[in-house]
Amino acid sequence: MTSSTKQLDFFERYLSLWVLACMIVGVTAGKLFPELTRQFSAWEFGQNSHVNVAIAVLIWLMIYPMMLKIDFGGLKGVAKKPKGLLVTLGVNWLVKPFSMALLGWFFIQTVFSSCLGWIAPETAHNYTAGLIILAAAPCTAMVFVWSYLTDGDSHYTLAQVAINDLIMIFAFAPIVMFLVGVSGVHIPANVLLVSVLVFIVIPLSAGAVSRYAFIRAKGLHWFESAFLPKFRPVTILSLLATLVLIFAFQAENILGNWTAVVLLAVPILIQVYFNSGLTYLLMRQLNVPHNIATPGSLIGASNFFELAVAVAITLFGPTSPAALATVVGVLVEVPVMLSVCRICINSKDWYQRKPAHAEREKATVS
Numbered sequence: 001m002t003s004s005t006k007q008l009d010f011f012e013r014y015l016s017l018w019v020l021a022c023m024i025v026g027v028t029a030g031k032l033f034p035e036l037t038r039q040f041s042a043w044e045f046g047q048n049s050h051v052n053v054a055i056a057v058l059i060w061l062m063i064y065p066m067m068l069k070i071d072f073g074g075l076k077g078v079a080k081k082p083k084g085l086l087v088t089l090g091v092n093w094l095v096k097p098f099s100m101a102l103l104g105w106f107f108i109q110t111v112f113s114s115c116l117g118w119i120a121p122e123t124a125h126n127y128t129a130g131l132i133i134l135a136a137a138p139c140t141a142m143v144f145v146w147s148y149l150t151d152g153d154s155h156y157t158l159a160q161v162a163i164n165d166l167i168m169i170f171a172f173a174p175i176v177m178f179l180v181g182v183s184g185v186h187i188p189a190n191v192l193l194v195s196v197l198v199f200i201v202i203p204l205s206a207g208a209v210s211r212y213a214f215i216r217a218k219g220l221h222w223f224e225s226a227f228l229p230k231f232r233p234v235t236i237l238s239l240l241a242t243l244v245l246i247f248a249f250q251a252e253n254i255l256g257n258w259t260a261v262v263l264l265a266v267p268i269l270i271q272v273y274f275n276s277g278l279t280y281l282l283m284r285q286l287n288v289p290h291n292i293a294t295p296g297s298l299i300g301a302s303n304f305f306e307l308a309v310a311v312a313i314t315l316f317g318p319t320s321p322a323a324l325a326t327v328v329g330v331l332v333e334v335p336v337m338l339s340v341c342r343i344c345i346n347s348k349d350w351y352q353r354k355p356a357h358a359e360r361e362k363a364t365v366s
């Protein structure tokens with residue numbers, strides 16, 4: 001089967017519609033049952049922990065199966081082809097969060113708030129904080145789908161994701177704290193560190209240990225063909241339930257200012273195309289094979305929105321503008337990423353033609 005005939009499965013193909021349905025159900029529930037929604041929103045692990053019980057459990061049910069797929073033993077292979085990995089990491093950690101902070105400041109705080117007055121200044125700062133949290137977490141799960149659609153090197157994709165997840169443990173909190181602070185919003189360091197521990201370190205460690213133990217006991221074939229598929233419906237239902245709760249918590253914000261979703265989509269769209277295009281062009285200039293460049297550019301464009309939603313809720317609360325900003329990322333990501341996949345597929349012949357500087361260097365050597 002060629003890449004041109006590959007398709008997403010039923011759930012992923014219509015993920016944007018499922019998100020829209022969850023929005024309708026959640027907002028309706030939040031409006032019809034405000035007291036019950038408030039109780040769920042205030043349900044935390046201990047007083048002032050800022051970790052919502054319902055959201056935390058659902059997020060764990062989503063993230064843990066993703067971590068089970070990560071094979072850290074496959075990291076050795078990237079040493080033979082380091083250029084693609086270095087470009088991916090450079091864009092993910094040195095460009096992506098900072099470009100989103102700039103876009104959030106320009107569009108949300110300057111154009112839509114200061115110039116046009118469509119967003120209140122304090123709300124604009126919180127929206128920007130949510131966008132930064134969204135961009136600071138590189139994609140972990142859906143990138144495997146994008147890599148499949150573009151005939152990406154699956155082993156290299158796994159290695160890229162594994163290294164990104166390891167870096168997230170140490171880099172996510174400092175980057176978020178710095179950029180959110182610069183955007184004008186103070187976040188308590190201890191709460192952010194708890195978020196990293198709860199939503200990155202624990203599921204990542206649990207996934208790695210479980211993967212090793214089950215493969216050692218039952219074998220890789222059983223693990224991939226019998227064990228992992230059992231989690232798929234759990235992951236899907238957890239994602240949908242999380243979105244329903246988020247939109248229920250956000251019911252008043254959405255109904256009071258529905259244009260916010262459209263406005264927040266603007267910097268997210270620009271960020272996706274900018275970072276994917278930058279990664280793709282850098283890969284081509286460095287003569288990185290197309291099947292490594294495509295997943296690299298897609299990792300740089302998409303976001304680990306499950307983690308972003310959980311962290312935004314923990315830091316700012318389930319009804320906060322920051323949490324809404326991360327959810328908008330879910331709403332727009334699938335159709336936009338499909339368009340990026342299509343661009344990568346259609347430009348393959350162009351990509352594989354040597355850049356002009358490479359041809360000149362070859363001619364000089366000969």
